[in-house]
Amino acid sequence: xxxxxxxxxxxxxxxxxxxxxxxxxxxxxxxxxxxxxxxxxxxxxxxxxxxxxxxxxxxxxxxxxxxxxxxxxxxxxxxxxxxxxxxxxxxxxxxxxxxxxxxxxxxxxxxxxxxxxxxxxxxxxxxxxxxxxxxxxxxxxxxxxxxxxxxxxxxxxxxxxxxxxxxxxxxxxxxxxxxxxxxxxxxxxxxxxxxxxxxxxxxxxxxxxxxxxxxxxxxxxxxxxxxxxxxxxxxxxxxxxxxxxxxxxxxxxxxxxxxxxxxxxxxxxxxxxxxxxxxxxxxxxxxxxxxxxxxxxxxxxxxxxxxxxxxxxxxxxxxxxxxxxxxxxxxxxxxxxxxxxxxxxxxxxxxxxxxxxxxxxxxxxxxxxxxxxxxxxxxxxxxx
Amino acid sequence: xxxxxxxxxxxxxxxxxxxxxxxxxxxxxxxxxxxxxxxxxxxxxxxxxxxxxxxxxxxxxxxxxxxxxxxxxxxxxxxxxxxxxxxxxxxxxxxxxxxxxxxxxxxxxxxxxxxxxxxxxxxxxxxxxxxxxxxxxxxxxxxxxxxxxxxxxxxxxxxxxxxxxxxxxxxxxxxxxxxxxxxxxxxxxxxxxxxxxxxxxxxxxxxxxxxxxxxxxxxxxxxxxxxxxxxxxxxxxxxxxxxxxxxxxxxxxxxxxxxxxxxxxxxxxxxxxxxxxxxxxxxxxxxxxxxxxxxxxxxxxxxxxxxxxxxxxxxxxxxxxxxxxxxxxxxxx
Ligand SMILES: Cc1cc2nc3c(=O)[nH]c(=O)nc-3n(C[C@H](O)[C@H](O)[C@H](O)COP(=O)(O)OP(=O)(O)OC[C@H]3O[C@@H](n4cnc5c(N)ncnc54)[C@H](O)[C@@H]3O)c2cc1C
Ligand code: SF4
Ligand code: SF4
Numbered sequence: 001x002x003x004x005x006x007x008x009x010x011x012x013x014x015x016x017x018x019x020x021x022x023x024x025x026x027x028x029x030x031x032x033x034x035x036x037x038x039x040x041x042x043x044x045x046x047x048x049x050x051x052x053x054x055x056x057x058x059x060x061x062x063x064x065x066x067x068x069x070x071x072x073x074x075x076x077x078x079x080x081x082x083x084x085x086x087x088x089x090x091x092x093x094x095x096x097x098x099x100x101x102x103x104x105x106x107x108x109x110x111x112x113x114x115x116x117x118x119x120x121x122x123x124x125x126x127x128x129x130x131x132x133x134x135x136x137x138x139x140x141x142x143x144x145x146x147x148x149x150x151x152x153x154x155x156x157x158x159x160x161x162x163x164x165x166x167x168x169x170x171x172x173x174x175x176x177x178x179x180x181x182x183x184x185x186x187x188x189x190x191x192x193x194x195x196x197x198x199x200x201x202x203x204x205x206x207x208x209x210x211x212x213x214x215x216x217x218x219x220x221x222x223x224x225x226x227x228x229x230x231x232x233x234x235x236x237x238x239x240x241x242x243x244x245x246x247x248x249x250x251x252x253x254x255x256x257x258x259x260x261x262x263x264x265x266x267x268x269x270x271x272x273x274x275x276x277x278x279x280x281x282x283x284x285x286x287x288x289x290x291x292x293x294x295x296x297x298x299x300x301x302x303x304x305x306x307x308x309x310x311x312x313x314x315x316x317x318x319x320x321x322x323x324x325x326x327x328x329x330x331x332x333x334x335x336x337x338x339x340x341x342x343x344x345x346x347x348x349x350x351x352x353x354x355x356x357x358x359x360x361x362x363x364x365x366x367x368x369x370x371x372x373x374x375x376x377x378x379x380x381x382x383x384x
Numbered sequence: 385x386x387x388x389x390x391x392x393x394x395x396x397x398x399x400x401x402x403x404x405x406x407x408x409x410x411x412x413x414x415x416x417x418x419x420x421x422x423x424x425x426x427x428x429x430x431x432x433x434x435x436x437x438x439x440x441x442x443x444x445x446x447x448x449x450x451x452x453x454x455x456x457x458x459x460x461x462x463x464x465x466x467x468x469x470x471x472x473x474x475x476x477x478x479x480x481x482x483x484x485x486x487x488x489x490x491x492x493x494x495x496x497x498x499x500x501x502x503x504x505x506x507x508x509x510x511x512x513x514x515x516x517x518x519x520x521x522x523x524x525x526x527x528x529x530x531x532x533x534x535x536x537x538x539x540x541x542x543x544x545x546x547x548x549x550x551x552x553x554x555x556x557x558x559x560x561x562x563x564x565x566x567x568x569x570x571x572x573x574x575x576x577x578x579x580x581x582x583x584x585x586x587x588x589x590x591x592x593x594x595x596x597x598x599x600x601x602x603x604x605x606x607x608x609x610x611x612x613x614x615x616x617x618x619x620x621x622x623x624x625x626x627x628x629x630x631x632x633x634x635x636x637x638x639x640x641x642x643x644x645x646x647x648x649x650x651x652x653x654x655x656x657x658x659x660x661x662x663x664x665x666x667x668x669x670x671x672x673x674x675x676x677x678x679x680x681x682x683x684x685x686x687x688x689x690x691x692x693x694x695x696x697x698x699x700x701x702x703x704x705x706x707x708x709x710x711x712x713x714x715x716x717x
Contacts (some may be wrong), residue, residue: 111651114515117538123666124651124673159666160688322667325648328635357667365609365635 005060020098023208023318025054027084034078034088038192039314040071045328047071050088058092069095070106073321073332074196075278075314083107089319096198109197112323120188122153131184134165144218148173148252150180150224151233154189155227161360162353166225168381169249174219176261176383183217190229192213195236196320207236210281215240223252225377227279227286227352234284243292248280250351250367250376254289257296264383269299270377275336276312290351290376297383303337303343311341313339317354326358333362340366351376387479388508388546395485395547398424401475401498402435402455403490405466409443411555411598412490414450418486418561419553421451422712423526426519432456432484436474438464441571448569450561454546455571456482460578466494467583472501476578479506484548488517491552499552508546514553519698526551556596556653556674572576596645601625602654604645604672608661608682616660622712628652630662645671655657660701665687682707 019027031266035041048068056063063069074089084087099105115124131139133156142149150173156166172323173180194203214222220243224230233246243354256262272294281288289310294302301309307313316332330333337359340348348359359373400420403410417433424431433452435444438457438702440554456478464600475498476488479487491513503510511528518527526549543549551642596602603620605613605627609658613627620627629639631646645652647667653674662668669692670679679702680693697704 108648108651123670124648155666269596296441323647325641325644359666361631361667364632 002364008230011060013062017057017060021057021094024056024087024094028054028058028082028086030055030103031083033081033083034086037081039073039075039077039316039332040330042313043330043332045331049251054086054088054091057095057283063095064346065101069099070320070324072319073278073314073316074319075285076114076282077278077314080282080310087325087380093196093198093319094200097200100197100199100201105197106324108323109320112193113202115200115259116189116191116193117202121158121160122180122189122193123154124156125187127188129130130187131182133157133166134170134182134223137167139170142179142219146179146181148178148247149214149217149219149223150181150182151190151222151224151229152187153224153226153353154379155233155357157302159353162341162356163352165377168375168377169225171381172253172262172377172384176256176263178256181184183213186213188213190224190226190232191236192226192228193320193323195232196318197323198320203236205231207238210212211237211240214244220245221252222246222248223249224231225249225353227284228354231279231283246284247352248284248289250280250290250293253287253377254292255329255382257293257326262380262384264297264380266383267368268297268379268383270347270379271301271303271343271345272347272349273305273340273343274308274376275277275315275337275340275348275355276309277350277355278312278314278318281312282310290322293376293380294349297379298316300379300383303345305339305343307339315350315352315355315358317352317358322354322357328365331358331362331365332380333358334366337362337368337371341371346371347379348373349376349379386507388548389480390483390547390625392485392545392547393525395483397430397432397482397484398427398433398486399432399479399484399488399548400452401487401489401495402433402443403466403492404435404437404443405493407437407440408444409446410490410492410495411554411560412492412495413447414560415555415558416488416553417447417451419558421561423486423517423519424453427524429485430454434458434465434475434478436450436471436539438462441573444571446563448566448571449563449567451567453471453569455569457571457573458576458578459573460576462581467497467581467585468497468501469583470581472505472577473496474576474578475502476505478574479548487548487550488524489550489552495552499550503550506548506550508548509541509543509549511541511543511551514551517551517553519613525549587622596626596628596643596650596652599626599628599652600655602628602645602652602657602672602675604628604630604657604659604662605633606630606660606662606668607632607636609633609638610661611636612702613638615702615709619658619709620706621710622709622716625654625658627655628657630665630668632662647671659689659693660705662689663687664692668684688706 032051072092230248394589400416433447433455514528516529528551530678628645629643657675679695680689681697687700
């Protein structure tokens, strides 16, 4: 700490901050493990000083840095090591909601929310183009007697690269004899961008409307491409259909594998390493299913990176960071692709659209050759 | 609540403020004429443009071809550049004597300044930063739908008892109408006293880089340029456009961060975007989603950018651009 600063405490600010954050920071005893485990520490000194911030809120002082509030990728690395179980990212998002009320929000984010509002996706693409990813695949609309509702998600619907993941999944489900359908043009954004920007007022309204849609169509088992949609449905959506069960596709495919419905017929001789998406691993505890799938593929050799499972390094794309620029020298994914390259793997396999985008981009920035980024679904489809 | 300076019964007509800078109309004024035309037709009312400046009468024709029935022109050397006091006073005078029912202005920096002053002086309300406009059925009142993400969500605002019903609208919200050269309308010169300004303009400095979001023509370079933006610059200058870049080009240090277009850069809506050596990742294309025409040049015929392009050229940028530049030069002569 530099020069001493004079601070004034007042009960009203304390009360306001306590209300906004719902008291999540109260149990903290200032050990500082969170600051030490935050990946921002890897790319710069003191960018996100979590303990300081938590202490300020406890004392009833507003955050002293607007910037660090928006840097958090909600990767939950801090949560995993906090001895007091403080849900730090939730607290950060709550403080973002206060920034919205004060109009102190990074450029661009308003426009993203408007896109969700008007077009039901954060990319300003027409809702009528949503089903185009499935061109030539014959994917039908969901009906209540289908086994699962396949919730595609915005990035897999519109991003050319990620469309390949959705298409692979359709192949897998079909070959495993699963009856499924999608919502077609009626599918809308899960709301992850709204939540991760911390706009809780809009989020509440949005989730309510969307949950009703699921109930209306009679969706129970909902399989998602993205761990972000999965996290939204699992943690933030009410069960209006009675038996609403969101699953990430790796969980569902692992189940199919166990039941003998998903079978591999082709050998894929390749050395792979697996990157745990934060929203699948740390946030929802799904570590083993994707690994089981990979290891069941004949020919696949799985090698782990130094930091795996609970320790996995975030790609940097969570917490709304996909819509905020990160300096090239501060991108976690640059470090992550290097870790992957060190294993000698040819494929860096992951299971999240944002991870794929960030990691592929980093391959270009860092200039690593001989390593490709693929999704679990892509390699599974290849082996069937 | 204080009453406005004139009553709803006295008010008539829909007005659009035609902001001009250096003898050129701001695009948002024309966009408002397009929307204003539709609203005026729904109300069975007249659409009037208001133009202030020095030597700006020729611009009135442009407004008429974009939908105005009539243009009120106030010319005075003291109105040569925008100053808060002279413009507010002059416009106040015009509004008070002609009593419009609705008055729309563009939410440009000067438009915001002017609208707020004017509304306060007229003792009326102002719906600022609208993202849409409508007419309430039955009452014929103006409905202003405003951006509410600074806290609430969407708000529809009306102004039932005060006149004029004022609103500002952000540039780019409404499409610009297709001009009809043959449209006819009236041009009325008004004699308005303009007193000396209390503000003295010492120097005017125009920023070196104009805002990418309002550029009409963008020439964008990606990884395929390998850092050589010289031909792109030549083309941009020839077309009166500006340069933009993908993140790969910016990360490589070939272009400043302010040129980055896309998901974490600027979202643009040019009339023409010429994309040179960019693969067309979605994180980039969201930034040109609003472009009217996209021309893509890429050596790889399979590049996703061709799905977004209206015109696709499968070629080396450095082979194609010189030929294009030469053709444009020739056509210009
Ligand atoms: C969180 C996040 C945010 C992002 N935000 C943005 C953003 O705001 N804007 C953005 O642009 N990107 C953004 N990206 C990066 C994006 O994913 C892509 O990596 C990037 O847009 C690719 O840029 P590019 O097309 O220039 O480069 P590349 O993908 O490397 O493509 C180069 C292209 O040039 C072609 N080419 C090569 N040589 C020639 C030649 N001589 N003549 C013609 N063509 C040639 C190639 O065929 C290739 O298609 C973001 C990524 C992440 C992870
Ligand atoms: S969630 Fe991740 S990025 Fe956010 S503060 Fe915790 S460790 Fe840092
Ligand atoms: S790790 Fe937990 S207890 Fe320790 S300082 Fe951080 S929030 Fe507080």
